[in-house]
Amino acid sequence: MSFMARSAQHFMAEKAARQYLEEIMPAGIENLKTLAESGRSIFATYISGCSEEKKRQMREELAALLKFGVTIDMVLEKAVRQQPEIKPIMESMPEYRKTEIERIMAFLKE
Amino acid sequence: MGTINDALKALAGEQELISTADLAKKSGSTEDTLRKQLSTLKTRGYVDGNSKEGWIITPAGRESLERQEKIPVTAKDVGADTESKLKYYGQLATVTPDIILATVELIMSGDPEDLEHVWRCMSEMDVPIQARRRWFNLWRNYLKQGIPPQLKDKVTGPTEGAAEDEAGEVTATAKDKGRDYIIVDDLPVFVGPGAGDYTLKDAKDLLQIRAIRSRFVGTPGGGGGQAWNIKDLSDLIDKINEKRGDGAAAKVYAFEETEQGTVLKEVTPGTPLNLNRSGGKKDQPMLIIDADGVVQEMKPGLHVGAKPASGNPPPQKITLVRQTDKGMVKEEYPAGEVIILNNPALAGGGQSMLPFPVFDSEGKPVLDSSGRPVYANLEPTLRWLSFQGEQKRADERQSMLGGLVKTVRENIPDAIAAIKAAADEARKETKGTGALAGQPQGYKCGNCGTIFAIPNVDFEKVICPTCKREYTKAEVQAA
Numbered sequence: 134m135s136f137m138a139r140s141a142q143h144f145m146a147e148k149a150a151r152q153y154l155e156e157i158m159p160a161g162i163e164n165l166k167t168l169a170e171s172g173r174s175i176f177a178t179y180i181s182g183c184s185e186e187k188k189r190q191m192r193e194e195l196a197a198l199l200k201f202g203v204t205i206d207m208v209l210e211k212a213v214r215q216q217p218e219i220k221p222i223m224e225s226m227p228e229y230r231k232t233e234i235e236r237i238m239a240f241l242k243e
Numbered sequence: 244m245g246t247i248n249d250a251l252k253a254l255a256g257e258q259e260l261i262s263t264a265d266l267a268k269k270s271g272s273t274e275d276t277l278r279k280q281l282s283t284l285k286t287r288g289y290v291d292g293n294s295k296e297g298w299i300i301t302p303a304g305r306e307s308l309e310r311q312e313k314i315p316v317t318a319k320d321v322g323a324d325t326e327s328k329l330k331y332y333g334q335l336a337t338v339t340p341d342i343i344l345a346t347v348e349l350i351m352s353g354d355p356e357d358l359e360h361v362w363r364c365m366s367e368m369d370v371p372i373q374a375r376r377r378w379f380n381l382w383r384n385y386l387k388q389g390i391p392p393q394l395k396d397k398v399t400g401p402t403e404g405a406a407e408d409e410a411g412e413v414t415a416t417a418k419d420k421g422r423d424y425i426i427v428d429d430l431p432v433f434v435g436p437g438a439g440d441y442t443l444k445d446a447k448d449l450l451q452i453r454a455i456r457s458r459f460v461g462t463p464g465g466g467g468g469q470a471w472n473i474k475d476l477s478d479l480i481d482k483i484n485e486k487r488g489d490g491a492a493a494k495v496y497a498f499e500e501t502e503q504g505t506v507l508k509e510v511t512p513g514t515p516l517n518l519n520r521s522g523g524k525k526d527q528p529m530l531i532i533d534a535d536g537v538v539q540e541m542k543p544g545l546h547v548g549a550k551p552a553s554g555n556p557p558p559q560k561i562t563l564v565r566q567t568d569k570g571m572v573k574e575e576y577p578a579g580e581v582i583i584l585n586n587p588a589l590a591g592g593g594q595s596m597l598p599f600p601v602f603d604s605e606g607k608p609v610l611d612s613s614g615r616p617v618y619a620n621l622e623p624t625l626r627w628l629s630f631q632g633e634q635k636r637a638d639e640r641q642s643m644l645g646g647l648v649k650t651v652r653e654n655i656p657d658a659i660a661a662i663k664a665a666a667d668e669a670r671k672e673t674k675g676t677g678a679l680a681g682q683p684q685g686y687k688c689g690n691c692g693t694i695f696a697i698p699n700v701d702f703e704k705v706i707c708p709t710c711k712r713e714y715t716k717a718e719v720q721a722a
Contacts, residue, residue: 160659164666170696171669175662182661186650221708225695228702 138202146203149194150211162218169222169229174236195241205234245272247280251300254290255308260297287337307340325355328385336378342368358383358391362398426450686719688712 157165157179168175180188198208209230213220223230245253253270254261261269267277281298284290289304326347333343346368353360361382365375376398383390390398421442424431431446433439441449563574563582576582598618601609609617687694688707695708697719704713 156658157662160662160666164663166696167666167669168662171672173665173669178662178665179658182658184650184657187658221695225706225708226702227704227706 142201142203142207145198145201146207146211147215149198149203149208150215153208154212154216158216165219166222169226172229174233176233176240177236180240192241192243195237199241205237209234245270245277247283250277250280251284251289251304251308254298254300255305257299260292260299262297263294266298287334310340326351329355329382332381332385333378336374336381338370338374338378342370346370356386356388358386358388359394362394429453686714688714 157175160179165175168178180191183191195205199205209223213223250266250270250272253266256269257266263274263277263281266281267274270277272280278294281290284304285292287303289301289307290298291301292298329347329350330343333346334340338346346365349364349368350361353364355361358379362375362379365379370378379398422439423433423436424439424441424443424446425434426432426441426446426449429450431441431443431450561576561580561582563576565572565574599621601617601619603609611617686697686705688710690712691707691710693707693709695705697705702716704715705719706713
């Protein structure tokens with residue numbers, strides 16, 4: 134992979150992580166932790182509250198990211214770096230993280 | 244330490260540019276010393292180049308070496324005798340070696356301390372004037388003598404453009420330099436160096452001034468200038484009168500010859516004009532232009548009564564047609580009277596009318612019983628249409644804003660609210676199972692003591708967020 138392609142992936146992952154954090158963080162870190170500890174999917178809960186238009190938009194954006202080689206795992210890593218408060222949720226529970234990624238992929242295939 | 248001759252010899256062995264550092268090694272002198280030596284050699288034209296690009300010997304330098312000429316630098320090189328000193332100063336003054344040899348030979352045939360003799364010898368050997376002056380002044384200072392009075396003009400005279408005759412007299416001066424042009428038929432013509440009357444710039448300036456002067460005064464021979472005569476002025480006045488139109492009264496003008504030249508005077512209608520030609524030329528006729536633009540010759544001393552303009556008389560009345568509630572009204576006002584048009588609509592009065600002729604289905608205008616066309620007032624209709632348009636736009640804007648608000652409400656608040664609701668529900672469930680509210684169901688790390696949450700989903704291992712130690716499901720369940 135060329136230097137330009139890697140830079141573009143890095144940039145897009147950073148931007149996606151920042152955008153999704155801006156959308157989800159107003160819910161409060163405690164609420165997110167509670168959801169994670171109870172085993173409920175943050176992503177699925179968030180998506181359930183979105184309109185069809187918003188769902189379609191998110192699906193398009195995530196598909197575009199995957200098309201450029203930016204995986205969901207990369208976006209989550211960037212999100213953890215940008216918002217260290219969610220680090221315990223993502224790193225202490227690898228199964229939970231894995232489940233979240235699977236849910237996102239399933240959402241894309243809907 | 245290498246001498247300047249060593250530097251030149253070192254350069255002679257090089258066919259290409261050589262740097263100062265390499266040359267310093269080759270000539271056996273330091274770089275600083277070599278730079279000074281190279282600068283001196285460059286001044287004399289023996290080397291070319293610079294410190295950046297490198298140095299190379301010139302043909303003159305090679306020739307100098309071939310002649311085994313030793314360039315004098317030190318007192319030892321220069322020599323204590325008069326001849327050596329004279330040669331040395333000649334070289335410093337950048338006189339060519341052959342001329343130096345010939346001139347010194349000539350000077351030494353007489354008294355070298357006689358400055359007049361020295362100058363004459365230099366002139367006879369055709370030493371260039373600038374180099375000659377340098378050489379002469381160097382030699383004069385060496386002898387500690389002043390400039391002889393009879394040589395003062397020659398030694399301190401102008402340098403540029405100076406020429407000499409056979410006797411060594413400076414004939415041309417700097418004043419003549421550049422005066423190479425004369426003016427022929429309003430054009431600068433080159434006639435040779437110093438043979439003309441003007442420099443090119445002076446000639447151009449002079450021609451420009453002549454052109455401007457002839458444009459206003461006129462040239463007797465008509466040499467390119469645009470002269471104004473009486474006929475041109477009368478044509479101009481005619482054109483001005485044409486532009487004014489029929490309503491304006493045409494004026495009568497007369498030209499009077501005075502000491503200051505031709506003066507144009509306006510003739511007031513009904514006022515006699517005394518044609519005084521005391522300052523004018525006797526042989527020129529007196530002319531007058533009447534209101535019809537006809538130029539006539541007048542005799543001096545006569546009274547001329549200019550009749551008033553016979554153009555179309557100005558209108559005496561103004562007819563005004565306007566639309567009122569009673570229909571079209573025609574009104575007449577005296578000319579010059581101020582007419583104020585009162586617009587009731589603007590004044591906040593009754594409704595103004597927008598008249599529009601009514602046509603039947605065949606396209607013919609509809610006439611009333613008296614045969615006059617019928618007009619429809621479209622003002623209320625247009626207002627109603629305008630109101631409807633504004634209302635429609637306002638509705639669309641409101642609808643768009645409502646949709647935007649709905650979209651915003653549908654997206655972010657609902658999604659965030661969903662997370663908060665789900666979190667509250669999870670807390671209630673946890674509370675129902677007996678856990679303390681706000682206290683996570685966690686596992687204490689045996690390594691660092693951190694209490695971290697255990698997911699409610701199936702898992703194989705958990706990692707301590709602090710020390711990264713991994714715990715299997717069996718270990719956690721056993722705790």
